[in-house]
Amino acid sequence: MQAPVCPGPDPRPRTPRHTIPKGVVDCHCHVFPDPQRYPLSPNRSYTPALTTLDDYLAMCAVVGIERTIQVNASTYGTDNSVSLDVIKALGLARARGVAGVAPDVSAQDLRTLHDGGMRGVRLSTKVKGYGGTELIQTLAPKIKPYGWHVQLHVENIQELVALESELLHCPAPLVFDHQGRVRGDQGVSSPGFQALLRIISARNDCWVKLSSWYRLSGTGLPDCVDMKPIIQALVATRPDRLVWGTNWPHPLWHGLMPNDGGLIDQLCDWVTDPNIQQQILVSNPEQLYGFV
Secondary structure (H helix, E strand, C coil), rough: CCEEEEECCCCCCCCCCCCCCCEEEEEEEEEEECCCCCCCCCCCCCECCEEHHHHHHHHHHHHHHCEEEEEEHHCCCCCCCHHHEEEHHCCCCEEEEEEECCCCCCCCHHHHHHHHEEEEEECCCCCCCCCHHHHHHHHHHHHHCCCCCCEECCCCCCHHHHHHHHCCCCCCCCCEHHHHCCCCCCCCCHHHHHHHHHHHHCCCEEEEEEHHHHCCCCCCCCCCCCHHHHHHHHHCCCHHHHEEECCCCCCCCCCCCCCHHHHHHHHHHHCCCCHHHHHHHHHHHHHHHHCC
């Protein structure tokens, strides 16, 4: 089956109407440059639109993003060349990354990735390319010496119910993509989301990305009103362990394309305390990714 082709991002990002702090970190994004130079994996779930680093930086300049976390896209599998080249181009003062690695990755390979700016490894049960949660026990001990985290991207937050005990005892820090991928129609009372709240309450080295809520909303853009209680429940539980990301260029999304400036406004409409905004947008990611 041919991997579906994705549309590109909104080409007209706007400046947020909210005043955001200096030093904002976009904690979840990708770039997809020329596939002749950076070949896509034949074993992939989607075919991304051509979106270069220059395209991404142009969006950041409008929106007010100063630093970036390049999540090596599943379309590249365990080839981290794109992310490493972006980090090198921007410098470690502005960029870090999350890698895709094979279960037999060597200590030398991890050291090379660490020196290149990688600070975590991503696993996914939703998209092909990385391997899924069955690799937690294999990879967590390998990455722990480098201070890396395991970033989990699940198909459905209900998966966390069966994984809760394992995640509570995982030897490496954890990061949960996209609110744990809880859907708006599942809500805060769903068993999976309650498991997520227990995990982040019990551990001081677990983090949640506030990102991509538009694709999990049943009510949809522009308001995504069913996602507001979910975001606010996370803020009420661990404001010190939340980070934010655009998920630019919004791969594998075929609905109404979000405006990246609008995503910051939506977050600030839902999380109105400027001190917590500072935590989510700046100080929490500084701690997680080692900018300080």
